[in-house]
Amino acid sequence: MARLAGLDYIFAICLITSFLDAYGMGANDVANSFSTSVSSRSLSFRQAIFAAAICEFLGAILVGARVASTIKDSIIPLSNFPTVGFQMLGFACISAGSASFQLFATRLGMPVSATHTVIGAVVGVGIASGGAQSVNWQWDGVGQVFAAWGIAPAISGIFASIIFLITKYGILKRKNSTTIAFYAAPAYFFVVAAILTMSIIWKGASTVKVDELSTGVLVGSIFGAGGGVALLSILFFLPYVHCQVVKKDYTVKIWHIFLGPLLWFRQPPADANDSTLAVPDYYKGHREEDWSHLDARYKNPDEVQAAEDGRSESHKSVDAGRNSNSSNRHPSQLAEEVEKRCQTTDFTGRPPKPYYHPIEGAWIEPWNIYIMLRYNLLPFLGYYLFGGLRTNIHEMQKSGSEKTQAKIRDMHAQATQYDNNTEHTFSFMQVMSACVASFSHGSNDVSNAIAPLAAVYHCWSTSEYSGEKSEVPVWVIAFGGIGIVIGLATYGWKLMSVLGNRLTLHSPSRGFSMELGASVTVILASQFGIPVSSTQSITGATIGVSCCSGTWRTTNWKSLAFFFYGWCITLPLAGIVSGCLFGIIANAPSFINV
Structure with a gap:
């Protein structure tokens, strides 16, 4: 059948809202998943973006869901929509409601579940279109969502705690922890690869028909992947780490790992010793001496006040120079000032906003147009589009008032800091677990953002109803x-600025345990058909590891309460936005016929 040409505008609007929904999912859901790797310094923020770009995209394209659940788990019946046009409108409102709440929650720094946001939007449209009685509130519908608030964090917290406790007492607290970690690494790689393979098969690879595979094929795939990765770790990983940790070779680069066994014969530089930092400092910024600036404010108040007065006068002089007539300065001077400001970041970790250059005379004058475009518009566009790439996540997680910083310092002081070389061994396993979890997330959860678009596209292009399952074009x-x-x-x-080290002290061994515990939870939940959230799973795993790192004071319980509050308001707020939007449009009078 021909497309619904009269409803082209609904399809166009849904394209925009679906993109915003996916945008919000990346800024919230995916950022939450990678916050542990970034916070532990296993990955930099830019490396996390690069890894997510590859894994999320490949997961969605290669093994992503080709069939999306458009009536999410049969929450509302198709009979709620009397015409195809009404169904298009309903799913467009679902997309708009989900996108609105995702962006709203991200703006507040509130980690929420993308899956539950879409479900909330579906419930809102269902109530607006057919009443509350038309919504499936039973266990096989919305009931599972409420149960998942407690199930996902609890199960992931238990598994992450078990993994971390085994690592803690088996390796980290041992006298020769680095040597033990070195020899135990292949076994860890085997377990991680096997578990993550199960995660891809049972949750991520929607195009793989697991029921059609025999037990032997499944077991062979899982153990084969684990054994293969363990063998690769022996051939390539151990020689590389040996150069860094034992030989203190600070000249070895990540691409040297492909030399494999040849690294055993690599000679380190003559000046290589314990003082040369061959591995990253994973506890940088979290030691007691790194918070000395807080104590200085109380020990030398006169000196601190004098320094603040000096900075204040300096800022005044700089502002006076900036407020001088911009039209009297040469373009090279303006460009130099912009470049200097772009190379600095303020104490919160965020790059400073560009300075707005005033103009004199009419804005239509060629010189003023040049100033507005070159030194006002372009810098501000660059700040909002690419400023995140220059954000120092670790500084943001430590920023705040003096009282807030003192609380973070005291929280980190309660957590034990282990040998840095031992932690370095777990950083590679954490990166692997983060990338595979991202691949699984992209292959499975991308459908949450594009399911409404898939339904709208089906209705628009075929003039037919979209059923419970709708084919999703590539x-x-x-x-x-x-x-x-x-x-x-x-x-x-x-979102990363309010997670990670702001919730508890992170390190590679802790982050590895968190991510692996969350992956195990997702595997079990997918087997039992419980729609758990990756956001809630990683949060529960973080709390579980935190409680095993020291005392109960190692956790920021106030932030955790705020996150739980966000989970509770996800369904009602997303539902209110989508439901009200659908109700207003669907019941609006036709001004053409009035």
Whole structure:
């Protein structure tokens, strides 16, 4: 049948809202997943963006869901929509409501579940279109969502705690922890690869028909992947780490890992010793001496006040120079000032906003137009589009008032800091677990953002109803994957700034346990058909590891309460936005016929 040409505008609007929904998912859901790797310094923020761009996109394209659940788990019946046009409108409102709440929650620094946001939007449209009685509130509908608030964090917290306790007492607290970690690494790689393979098969690879595979094929795939990765770790990983940790070779680069066994014969520089930092400092910024500036304010108040007065006068002079007539300065001077400001970041970790250059005379004058475009518009566009790439996540997680910084310092002081070389061994396993979890997330959860678009596209292009399951074109999946990556790159810093070390002290061994515990939870939940959230799973895993790192004071319980509050308001707020939007449009009078 021909497309619904009269409803082209609904399809166009849904394209925009679906992109914003995917954008919000990348800035919130994916940023939450990668915050542990960034906070532990296993990955930099830019490396996390690069890894997510590859894994999320490939997961969505290669093994992503080709069939999206458009009536999410049969929450509302198709009978709620009397015409195809009404169904198009309903799913467009679902997309708009989900996108609105995702962006709202991200702006507040509130980690929420993308899956539950879409479900809330579906419930809102269902109530607006057929009443509350038309919504499936039973266990096989909305009931599972409420149960998941407690199930996902609890199960992931238990598994992450078990993994961390085994690592803690088996390796980290041992006298020769680095040597033990070195020899135990292949076994860890085997377990991690096997578990993550199960995660891809049972949750991520929607195009793989697991029921059609025999037990032997499944077991062979899982153990084969684990054994293969363990063998690769022996051939390539151990020689590389040996050069860094034992030989103190600070000249070895990450690409040297491909030399494999040849690294055993690599000679370190003559000046290589314990003082040369061959591995990253994973506890940088979290030791007691790194918070000395807080104590200085109380020990030398006169000196601190004098320094503040000096900075104040300096800022006044700088502002006076900036407020001088911009039209009297040469373009090279303006460009130099912009460049200097772009190379600095303020104490919060965010790059400073560009300075607005005033103009004199009419704005239509060629010189003023040049100033507005070159030194006002372009810098501000660059700040909002690419400023996130220059954000220092670790400084943001430590920023705040003196009282807030003191609380973070005291919280970190309660957590034990282990040998840095031992932690370095777990950083590679954490990166692997983060990338595979991202691949699984992209292959499965991208459908949450593009399911409404898939339904609208089906209705619009065929003039037929979209059933409970709707075929998803590849371009729609790619569209959602691109939105997720852009969301993480441009706005993912917002959520990462309130997670990670602001919730508890992170390190590679802790982050590895968190991510693996969350992956195990997702595997079990997918087997039992419980729609758990990756956001809630990683949060529960973080709390579980935190409680095993020291005392109960190692956790920021106030932030955790705020996150739980966000989970509670996800369904009602997303539902209110989508439901009200649908009700207003669907019941609006036709001004043509009035």
